[in-house]
């Protein structure tokens with residue numbers, strides 16, 4: 345099952361509704377652990393990641409595995425893959441308004457590697473895209489938390505587009 349939200353409280357509720365004791369959970373973009381603490385109430389194994397400098401001090405106080413790294417990088421994915429080769433729940437919040445294209449690529453990489461039963465994504469652009477689709481042709485549907493049609497692709501290599509991204513051009517750069 346794949347769930348989307350924008351409001352952080354909706355995101356937390358969507359995660360908590362899906363958790364069962366003993367689940368293995370990967371949380372991408374945990375910041376200082378407000379959602380992590382709610383997840384840990386459910387007696388799960390949690391691996392949480394964030395690349396912000398302020399995350400480590402708070403996260404290291406919690407009963408989980410914290411990795412202070414950029415989740416877009418293949419080496420980060422491999423670090424987690426050495427610990428676990430699958431998960432029950434994948435939660436992704438890289439900042440609610442954060443680039444939907446990046447969030448979707450992160451979802452694609454992590455979900456096709458760890459094949460979660462459920463993925464919950466907090467991202468405004470993806471909610472807007474989902475709510476705006478008025479027609480979809482082709483009967484592709486996924487029952488798990490990953491895209492079924494890519495399930496046998498193996499661990500994807502570093503996605504090239506991450507290196508190609510540029511910030512929005514600014515008028516000042518033309519002068």
Ligand SMILES: C[S@@+](CC[C@H](N)C(=O)[O-])C[C@H]1O[C@@H](n2cnc3c(N)ncnc32)[C@H](O)[C@@H]1O
Nearest residue numbers: 373374375378379394395396414415437438439
């Ligand atoms: C809105 S905060 C997450 C809040 C958290 N889900 C909560 O409920 O408290 C978004 C986090 O994503 C992290 N983030 C954004 N891009 C990232 C990346 N490429 N790798 C790792 N963390 C990233 C940021 O450092 C930030 O802490």
